[in-house]
Amino acid sequence: MKSEPFEPFPSKFPMHLLARSPASLIFRRSSSSSISSNSSAVCNYVIAQLDRFLSSPHCPTRDCLSRSHALIITSGNSANPFFSAKLIYLYASSNSxxxxxxxxxxxxxxxxxxWNSIIKSHFSNGLYSRSLELFSEMRSADCLPNHFTLPMVASACGEAGWPNFGMCVHGLASKCGLLGCSSAVGSSLVYMYSKSGEIGDACKIFDEMPDRDVVAWTAVLVGCLQNGEEEKGLEFLCEMLSCDVRPNSRTMEGAxxxxGNMGALLEGSCLHGLMVKNGAGSSPVVQSSVLSMYTKCECPDEAYRSFCEVVDKNIFTWTSVIGVHARVGKMRECISLFHQMQDAEFYPDRIVISCMLLGFGNSMNVLEGKTFHGLVLRRRYLFDQMVDNALLSMYCKFRQLDIANKLFDRGNKLDKERWNIMVLGYGKIGLEENCIKLFKEMHYLGIEADSNSLVSVISSSSRMRENSIGRQFHCYAIKCLMDSDVSVANSLIDFYGSxxxxxxxxxxFSKAMRDVVSWNTLMSAYAHNKRYVxxxxxxxxxxxxxxxxxxxxLVTVLSACSNLASLEDGERIHQFITENQFKLNVSLATALIDMYAKCGKLEKSRQIFDSMNKRDVISWNVMISCYGMHGDAKSAIDVFQLMENSNRRPNNLTFLGLLSACAHSGLVKEGKYLFDRMESYSIxxxxxxxxxxxxxxxxxxxxxxAEELVLSMPMSPDGGIWGALLSACRIHGEIDIGVRVAKHAIESDPGNDGYYVLLSNMCTSIGRWEEAEMVRRTMKGRIEERRAGWSAI
Known part of the structure; x- marks a missing residue:
């Protein structure tokens, strides 16, 4: 049965009787006949009311608390520590x-x-520094703390950021022998050191604790999480479960x-299964944590299932499930969830709208994105700076710069996010000059650039081969202390590699913080510069x-093995892929096909190709080129027919590989057929x-x-074509055709001395001495016109 809130006096209580009663009589029962029956009734009533005050679990209203306080004073109990502690607690609970x-x-x-009561009253109201000052007063009063005092004080040190004071508290706990008698003391010290960034000391305290309850395990797990040691935190969780300690909702939330922070989907799924098995999935905190984990791991299907299990859905849970679908490009599901949220009478805020707009941009759904933009305007949803920047980003990704520029011009000119979005947008579209120009203007106006903008302009400099500009941006990064950023460092490695x-x-690479992208970038730079070893x-x-x-x-290092024709290294890397159970995706399988073919293992290449469940056009092209490289044009054509039968559309590289294979094998008929076939694919x-x-x-x-084909070309032939035709004329002894071709070649490229030599030799071989001499004079005159070289040695 639910108890009533404590009410010290009814509205019609005769207060004048209490005023007449001596304070000394309130808590003393007497059999003296001199005490009147009225005084005895008052005394019994006051005793009952004060008993109720001490035992009531409810926090009274401020008026009731004031009347209770008055009763305690008038009854002479203001010096009683139990009443004082109760009043301290109640005033603290009412934020006083x-x-x-x-x-x-x-x-x-x-x-x-x-002392514990007054320290707790300030601690519970977030007045951590004041609670530590009161603890210092307690020590000055020569009052020893107990196992209730130190957990509050240690936690306050962590919250207030007083690590040195916390170390003194740690020493006092050891001196008083409180570390071994209470797990709460040890847990609070673990919490304090974790909050101070000293996770190593926190782990040492935890290891020294003789009795570890769920609070202690949770403290060290959450401490690891707060200090970026997620993997270590999960190791503590595994150890906790092996010790048969049942985790609570806070433990599961941290795990x-x-x-989620690690992107450890497998571990998170196992933990989810354990939670369901133990029946701990009903907690709203745990349900929200599961949803958050799946969204961070970008697993929309599991996130939606977890979302459906959440009983009390709020705007945060709706935002989470909509956000994960938007990030992975599932906009159909995203739109459906958006409408469901409105049907559930949740008004979309700026974060939800921004998620939707960014989702349309990432998925390149131009029509749907514009439609949603119109919906936002028609329904007059909240349209602040965040939504405006999301719109700007969406139109930049759509490559619709006319709209993006209008949005940029009408917005806040000093908003740094808008400038960074535009710089990034120009860089991604490929407008390198605009990207660099806008960044310089941004710098002139004193607007702070972020790492994404800096990466964009460094990459633009690399693509434009503007080495001096790229070095300027490197200096800018050093000046702004952004060179330590991993993404900036990676872009600089790529720039200098190119x-x-x-x-x-x-x-x-040696000085910067490195991630796997850093290693990949430097490895690609070595491969790009032919330093394959x-x-x-x-x-x-x-x-x-x-x-x-x-x-x-693995794709990069396999490419290096291919160019070195190093079968031993390639096989070792293939074994590494198998042993570590890497998923053989399309790009990785294609790299293996190329490596084995260039190392002479064409059968192994075909075996891997046939085992692929999914092939893109690059996979088909590589397999065709591999056969062409080995002079097996018929097999290359067979692969092309398989490609056509699989409804995979070939591209210009496909036909280049086929024509090259036919040229190596001398398949003229097949080559002509394939050359004509290009037209059917609009290539x-x-x-x-x-x-x-x-x-x-x-x-x-x-x-x-061959001559007719060259003369009918819609573009001017280059040296490779003329050279191939001249060599063929010389090999087959077709001197007349060779002379004509050489004259055409010299007209197209007068600076190529090789054409003059070939023409002179062919004229000499058929006895045209005068013509040969004239060609030699022409070539000699050209050589004399060149500026002579000189040396300073």
């Missing part, structure tokens, strides 16, 4: 710690119990948060450091396709057909 301190000051003979300055790239050595060093490579790492031949066809016709002796 200053009233609590007045009661405390007025109470004589203060013991540890009363799910650790899994410039060929590998010593600078390695220097930045260094790329493989860097991969071996990466493994020795205990850093787990990803698929991009226009480029110079490389024509070069293959000229080479094919020239090797087969059809020099007239």
């Amino acid at each position: 710690p200053f009233s609590s301190i007045e009661i405390f000051r007025g109470t004589p003979n203060k013991d540890a119990f009363l 799910f948060q650790a899994c 410039c060929g300055d590998l010593s600078m790239a390695h220097s930045i 260094d790329a493989i050595s860097l991969f071996n060093r990466m493994r020795l450091k205990g850093i787990s490579p990803n698929s991009a790492t 226009k031949p480029d110079l490389k396709h024509y070069a293959c066809m000229v080479d094919l016709l020239g090797k087969s002796g059809d020099l007239k057909g």
